[in-house]
Amino acid sequence: MEMSLFLVQLLNGIQYGLLLFLVASGLTLVFGVMGILNLAHGSMYMIGAYLVYYFAAMTDSFWLAVVIACSIAMVIGVIIERFLIVHLYKRDHLDQVLLTVGLIFIFNAAQSFIWGNDPLGVDVPELLSSSIQITDIVEYPVYRLFLSVLCVGIAIGMYYVINNTKLGMMIRAGESNREMVENLGVNIGTLFTVVFAVGVTLSALAGIVSAPVVSLVPGMGERVLISCFVVVVIGGMGSIKGAFVAALLVGIVDTFASVLLPGMSSMTIYLLMALILIFKPQGLFKS
């Protein structure tokens, strides 16, 4: 492979991996802290993308649409946790799966009802619509670089909040011993609502910011959900650090596989997962 092509694919792989991290971090956070397996997590990715499409058209501003879509996603997160998930903390994962699969159907039906089934697209915001020259012959879109920088920024922000703030300590403590957190006077119900809403908003944000570089189609949420599960399993259930490393790994492997092994590309990430689980059955970073 030519060097310039390699570089472009590497950047693409990293960018895809970082977006996967954005989705997977929410999934693993909610699972690690609250013990909730949210299969509708991918649906929030889809909803984010369609919301930004809708509001960008309505307001004529991509950035305003991002803010509105994120706010709506957060409200949806709060509603789902307060009215549905709250009943599942003491139940097993099967009940959680049943409920959240039901939510997938509801979100898909809503998407189909509101926006139809034809593929839709969102324009890249003008501010970032240019490309930069990487080598003499290769250009790379600024928007994709922006995506990577944004995701890295969010990853650093999450790392900081979780490791250095009182809220982060409470979240980690909740992961370790929920009852004791409550015994220290923390309203664990509110803490869980916040974690869940932030978790689904991260997923929606990934859908929102990737809307200009993907096509909006029915089922886009499920596809990302499955990749995310691969990331979370490779990284170690509940580990944010693991999700970060695994997402980059999956992003890069998947991108290169589709160039180098086009016939086999759809299975490479599962082979990667199987290989890692043979040596690290708990994932790379056990939570």
Place this chain on the structure above:
Amino acid sequence: MTDNILEVKGIHTLYGESHILHGVSFAIKKGQTVSIMGRNGMGKSTTLKSILGIVKPRSGAVLYKGKEIDALPTWKRMRNDIAYVPEGRGMFHNLTVKEHLQMAARKNSRGEAHWTYAKVLEVFPRLKERLTNKGTQLSGGEQQMLAIGRALLTNPDLLILDEATEGLAPLIRKEIWDVIRKIKETGVSTIIVDKNIKVLQTLCDQHILIVKGKVQFNGDSQALEENRAFIETSLAV
């Protein structure tokens, strides 16, 4: 205004079908240090958990500072300046010693902070050497010190210690008892569940003996001495 910080009125608590507490009643005055004694499985921990709302009594009432708190969830009771050191100590495996203390630290509901991070480390110098260790990497004694330190940092008016010194080496026990004495001097009301009748007798102002979910004795150290034979029989395995 009552001068009782806590009143437990005829609580009946059940775990499923098994009836654990059969109408437990007692009152604790402000600033007093109170022991709850009894053999294992007699309902001491259940009494504490009923006070804290961790388990819900089927009937009876718990009054804290003169107000019924039965409708409040556990975390709200704690926010009213109650602190709890549970049996097993409630360590977080993924938080360092420093973080255990930082996450718990807060002013009490009147905005006062008698206990600070620095003060807790002064009282428990051992913890100072282990600040970067994870909670579960500590020895049992150190864990208990951390659990007490963490509870103190919430600046409570009522401190509840379940199995204060169980399973600890004699030297560590002594350290814990010394700290509880210091806490007592600051005027915090304290409930201690333990089996060490000798220490409890000199340390506590009031003693409660629970046998099969009923209060069988409730009196001061003088009364304890007078009923010593009966109490020791009730505690013997």
